[in-house]
Amino acid sequence: MSSIGSQVRKAAPNVDSIVTEYAVGYFNHLSLLTDDAVQSKQLDLITEVQFVSDLLVDAGAIKEKVDDLGKELLKTLSIQLKENQSKLELTGDTSKRLLDINVLQSHNSKATINSSLSMLGVMGDIEHTGRNMETRVDLKKLAKAEQKIAKKVAKRNNKFVKYEASKLINQKNDDDYDSFFLKINPLDFGSGAGKSKDIKIDTFDLYVGDGQRILSDAQLTLSFGRRYGLVGQNGIGKSTLLRALSRRELNVPKHISILHVEQELMGDETLALQSVLDADVWRKQLLTEEAKINERLQEMDKLREEFEEDSLEVKKLDNEREDLDNHLEQISEKLVDMESDKAEARAASILYGLGFSTEAQKKPTNSFSGGWRMRLSLARALFCQPDLLLLDEPSNMLDVPSIAYLSEYLKTYPSTVLTVSHDRAFLNEVATDIIYQHNERLDYYRGQNFDTFYATKEERRKNAQREYENQMAYRKHLQEFIDKYRYNAAKSQEAQSRIKKLEKLPVLEPPEEEKSISFKFPDCEKLSPPIIQLQDVDFGYDNKELLLNDVNLDIQMDSRIALVGANGCGKTTLLKVMMEQLRPVKGYVSRNGRLRIGYFTQHHVDSMDLDKSAVDWMSTAFPGKTDEEYRRHLGAFGITGSLSLQKIQLLSGGQKSRVAFAALCLENPHILVLDEPSNHLDTAGIDALVDALKNFTGGVLMVSHDISVIDSVCKEIWVSEKGTVKRFDGNIHDYKDYILAAADASGVVKKH
Template identity: 35%
Template sequence: MLRLLNLALMRGTRLLYKGASLTAAPGERVGLVGPNGCGKSTLFAAVLGDLSPEDGEIDAPASDRIAHVAQSFVAENVTTLEFVLSGHAPLVAAREALRTAEASGDEMALAAAHAQLAEVNEGAVAAQARTILAGLGFSQADGERLVYDFSGGWRNRIALARALMRPADLLLLDEPTNHLDIDSLIWLENWLRHVESTVVIISHDREFLDRAVSTIWSIEDGTIVRYAGNYTQFEAARIEKLRQQDAARKAYETQAAHLTSYIERFRYKASKARQAQSRIKMLERLQAVEPVRAKREWRFEFFKPERLPEHLVDAEGLAVGYGERRVLSDVTFSIRSGERIGILGVNGAGKSTLIKAIVGELPLMAGELRRGQGLEIGYFAQHQLDQLRLDETPLEHMKRLAPDTREQELRDHLGTYRFSGDLATSPVKPMSGGEKARLALALIAWKKPNLLVLDEPTNHLDMETREALTMALSTFEGAVLLVSHDRHLLRAVTDQLWLVHDGLVKPYDGDLDDYAKLVLEHRRTTAQAERSQREGEKLEKNDKGPQPVVNKKEARRLEAQERQRIAELRKPLKKELDAVEKALAQASEKLRALDATLADPEFYNGSDQDLVAKTLREHGELAPKVEALEMRWLELSEAIEAIC
């Protein structure tokens, strides 16, 4: 658990917040929210002991019982699996004890070390590590690759896997979704539901927070305020709180004005002196209510395209890839003016490859790609942030883009993207990832594209900028092609989906909830394939010629002992799996009945509206329950199969 007692924290000479007293109970999931720079990561640093509070106390578990993802780590020359296992402190201690005992030659110490390692159950821990890596998008072969071989985004996933492996009472996650695709997000949400430790998450992904947390800690008004519920419920409660504060301010102003008027009229009249003095004391006791600081909603826009041709891009029989390796084949599609398309697919399926082919960054291996006359593409990708000139300012970037435009007009445009005053003339190099992303969007908008191609545009963006981007894309008059792990953005902006899978690109008729079920089915199939492979490897091993002669009685005893060990480990998981299967069957049957009822047009005509509303509400409550049961079934099945 985690407790803050009258906490005050500073950054440099600036007071971030004070008087913060909150408690996160064991097993509670907390979302820590607030604008950039308000002190969210600073609180994590204080909990970890990296800085001292200005005032108050932090009651947190011991450091060896806190798991967190380090902001940076050295890419060690070890395999990915070993690096992730190094996060499991009991296993590390047991291995070290065994090495020490083997070096000492002490038989008693060696026996004790082997017993300690058996108690930790190295096989089960390694299976758990492989499950976590698979959930975060790594293949089985990736576990044997060196950490050094992976790119920055994948290294962040490895660091997250290591943190999730650590047995802990408190888990701190700072922007864990930044480098994940939707598939990994779905897995992480489910994983966090079953973690026993207290979890505190900093995230700007509102749908992730809605699914992953049950409490919000909001940094606001110079302190930290607790709200019950997920992010959507927090927003509603926050709005109501501001409304009540505004009403209290108006009541205070009315009462204060009335008392002041009476005092001014009668304070110098002897007959009213006593009453006037009484009103003065009432006015002094009257608690002032500060006016609500109206939050000015920040908005920007993508300009109306100068031309809107009907046919933007047509592709027929495309094949694209790298060198001799084909990533996608037989790709045929059309993009028309005004269409809003979201692209789904697991990491590595070829989403970015498709995008690069469309914008012309990747040559075609086969097929034809026709770009409409007057096509103007606005392309955003993470690698483009690295192509910004770090020694130049935002204003200099704009001047290179539009050399004949008046400087004030360029400044006005940059101001729309929050580059005003000195910030417009400051070098890009020290800017945050979010600021660089905003600059890239400003440069794109100036070109007035009629097709926006956006590859993970929300990485590094805070909640407010994501909302502004969502509004800008929703009102954009051109076409949008979007790859994003932000499901709120996908739901709000796109009206059709493409699925990149098995080297093909096909229209996807379902929605994002249907896609989540597809992810579950894919993981189930993958788990079965890996199980079959392991069984095949065991058979192959058993067929390899004569085995060393051993005492048959001792061999039978060891085999029975091993079967008993596996059975004992699997028993509680199988018991829970049976219960989940039973609950899943009942819930699925009820959901199918509700689907049939809601699919009947006569139901809406022949039933009263209360019954319709009740049925819709039951369906809305039951669907996520079925999804959660399916994910738990998959998790239990994988855990049982991993025990060997």
């Protein structure tokens, strides 16, 4: 293939040398490949040659000459690829093999050594303008210089990180899961041994969208093995911080593995259990490598029989076998460390705890709904056990039994957990520390769960307020003395002394005020019973398979009911039967004729026109009021000022939920039926919702996974399980104990 250079230059004599050298290098690269490499990289030789030919023509070459060159090179390359493939099948992959010492010792001059390296596939020289030029670069110095540059770049990136979250949220990752996993978590043998897995990132800024800063001179410190709850108001940038960590936009040490549960699994024909096993890309790759090495060793045993014992070929095979045996030993050690033989049992246990029955684990992933595929994503992350596990509102996708399981599982999680959550009960159980994100900074509350943090934060705020008020009073006292005696000859010296004191006092900023939010559901007139009553109700889309059987329940004007149970057991179906959206196949649903029901669904955003503002959408969906009246009404749910005039698509998830609550109230309902109402709301929003529900004059039936909300609002628990719905004798904490006892008896919740 040494004639490629002259062929290209002859076909394109008038083309700039930079372009021709690029073409020569491109064709030389193709000539070093094998048939297998071309297929694995999905290369089409005709397309590759045509690409370079078009490049030469665009640069000024004559098309006819370039076409003739392309035809000639296609023949030459095809022959060369087959020769390379034959050589590879005989000698194995020399690129990863030790250099044969016998070959090198037989050459003494630099020229012959270079030719030997060339025979082994190692290009030591640089081809340039038709002649070979030896590189004079000191490679060791070059490596050190590049390391210094890399450190400077990393340090600069830590100081100023611009992270376009809005684009990353919507863009599709071109990499498949395996490629992205290995890009973020490269598999390296022994590199992390003995290294600390604590994370400390000093003084960085973080931006989102069009330059909006969410963190300024922030510090992130995560001690290995601790479980951190990241809390703060909606829209403050918590999810952005998690995404920056998950993509190593922030300088997390490479030996620390990271996994982020961010989006639902894309469904295909892979079985649920296998999809969880495949999530551990390290294990998957190690098993694949192990199989390939064993296959190669078998091939080498057969090849060895074809050569004499003292031949050069046998020595090469022995060298390769030594390399492969060492690598195979490393792989085996890695697989033992990760307890690969127990993987399937562990994956099945995690899936079962998250609500996947043994039968469901054998179903393809594309047979599950979006919510269940989110659970699969969570199961895959728990199975991988990364050094840093990032969870964004994990309880939003789970029912109470699954949250109970997840809480117990995370309590014994051996590595670091950082979770964004507004579920107080979940954080109280799981978190060992709280990180409070506000005012472009991160405050740490070490050794505290959510309730302790909330009390401590309030105490800190009160102390800061008192100190600020005392300082302002002291300043005022000094200023009054100065104003009174500045021009008094007898007191002027004292006045000057106080002026100096005042000038030396630090600049004070008032403590940050928490934005208070309040919701208010409108009062409704009383109705005489029965309000809603179900008698001997059966329901099923198929009479042979009933989803609900023998349900006898009722709702009154003063009811505060929580409907709980595993996902898919018929909770939403029961709500639709109550609202007469579905008709029972047996039994009766009695309702007061004047009854108005306000129904809040998990997918309330689907009914909104996201291109309109909240005021415009409400005036279209619920006409009859002025814009000012709609704005006042939205203000009662925390959508104040310009928020009510922004496009709904620009609002955060919690703000969209508030718009939906406001719209629900325009119907002036007697009964509120709420399906996961606390999802997406921040702590202030949840507190406002709880207070509003307590003060509501009608009845409330809610499907919720948030134990703290249920405990604060509901006086009655309905449990959906085993094909029916019944009242539970006890409160929500009793129900959680009941769930954990059942899981413990089945062996699902256990130490790991």
